[in-house]
């Protein structure tokens with residue numbers, strides 16, 4: 001069965017979810033296990049600008065970052081057989097959502113707020129959107145973004161999975177979907 005254009009097996013896989021849920025970490029593992037190219041949109045933008053997202057926000061403003069994020073995410077979504085990790089804010093953009101849902105298989109990495117809070121110290125310094133916010137404000141942002149991530153093809157609850165277990169779970173569910181669609 002073909003769901004819009006490409007056969008299911010050839011569609012690129014896209015990871016979405018709040019910052020720090022593991023899109024980059026788990027995406028890299030999934031790509032390696034499937035022998036596919038891995039592309040992280042934040043890392044691509046970082047290479048282009050020669051500085052990480054936080055410095056881009058500070059030097060050029062969020063709008064510049066978001067424009068590049070949009071064009072890159074949309075064009076990447078159009079190439080087959082990739083594993084793509086979006087930035088945490090990308091799926092709030094309707095154009096990006098539309099392109100990814102049309103062309104790719106979108107996995108939402110769903111981590112609960114309680115588990116996410118335990119990771120805050122690892123990620124807070126490098127995420128511009130978290131700067132100068134109280135924990136309550138971050139919690140509000142966390143919940144306000146969930147409705148955008150809910151527009152996915154498949155959801156993986158990762159609270160009780162380490163990185164390897166999450167990647168293996170995703171690959172098992174992909175293989176099942178591919179087989180069922182042949």
Ligand SMILES: Nc1ncnc2c1ncn2[C@@H]1O[C@H](COP(=O)(O)OP(=O)(O)OP(=O)(O)O)[C@@H](O)[C@H]1O
Nearest residue numbers: 018019020021022023024025087088122161162163
């Ligand atoms: N079970 C887990 N799965 C994935 N990452 C985990 C897990 N437990 C801890 N981590 C850690 O949490 C952090 C997740 O960061 P990662 O950069 O992958 O998130 P992200 O979703 O790509 O964030 P962003 O939206 O900001 O790009 C990493 O430091 C990773 O090692």
Ligand SMILES: O=C(O)C1=C[C@@H](O)[C@@H](O)[C@H](O)C1
Nearest residue numbers: 019053087088089127128129
């Ligand atoms: O959630 C966000 O808005 C962001 C998440 C990161 O992945 C980066 O894309 C950037 O720091 C913005």
Ligand SMILES: [Mg+2]
Nearest residue numbers: 023024042085
């Ligand atoms: Mg990332």
